[in-house]
Amino acid sequence: MEPPEQVIRRQAASLRAIAQTGLAYSGDESDHERYRAIRTAADALMELVTAEPLPAELDRTTVADAGYATPKVDVRAAVFDEDERVLLMQERSDQRWSLPGGWCDVGESPGQAACREVLEEAGVAVRATRLAAVLDRESRGHWPPMAAHVYKLFFLCERTGAPDRNAEPLETLDVGWFALEALPELSTSRITEEELHLLRDAHRDPSRPAVFD
Template sequence: MPMSEYVASIRSRIGNAFLLLPGVTAVIRQGDRFMLARHRHSGDWSLIGGGVEPGEEPSDALLREVLEETGAHIRVRGIVGVYGGQPMMVTYPNGDQVGYVTTAYDCELLSPATPDPEELLELGWFERDAIQTLVRRHWIDRVIADSPNSN
């Protein structure tokens, strides 16, 4: 997904300088298996999510992001937690520096998911222990650890 108009308007004024943004993260799980996505820009596995647009409810942003990235519908079961700080800071290949404060939501998948080829290389289901063996964004370890143990 290309940069939102909102972020693009800020970037036009500040260039690649650090920008703090609100985000949402979908912890889509079935029992102790979690859906992860391997992202095109990094090749790393992570949870699905993205930015909250101005005036958008975070839960609506979550539904939108999952639909955009996977074509799937989800049901939100609750909030896992809120995460930020150094582990959530990223420098993208174009040099843009971003820090996210993300609200992670416990979710149930309601329809089939297919990766959006512009953003994702693949989707996969992984048990907690298997996630530790993946090349991944390490901040997800804390989110997975905080997630409920079963449906």
């Protein structure tokens, strides 16, 4: 069983990350007050399990945007079927297609994030089997550019055999399996055709090392 102090520390970090995100994206002052209250509660919880001073210690470890700037981490999951068709989902924001994926959340590993995104966006239960690529979004032809520098982690995943989730609505417009020679219009902000071919090559050759920029 996980020690209680580790549970408290992890949950406090998650709460503070939620507060930081809310303060960054919400324009409503009432919401700002609520997020500041969440941040204060998170600091109080962290003080129970750390001897270091707050908030300086927290700012070094959980509020990177307030200190040294570092790239954001985007994970994408590639699932291929027996005919080498890739699982894609249709984004609500631009009605174009992409691999399931998104930003990593505080408190989860990159592999966990990739599997969660497949379940939430495509309704398919998977497990991550390999890290296929770590790419710099800035150098890979994604459009439009983003204000934040982004590293993209691509995982190969396979279906677990567990029942796919049907009870909750998906976060996307549609889901489908596509041959790389007959792709729909891609959401190039998130995925490129070149990256899909790179992933299929990795799927075909299990000994192929991960590609990185």
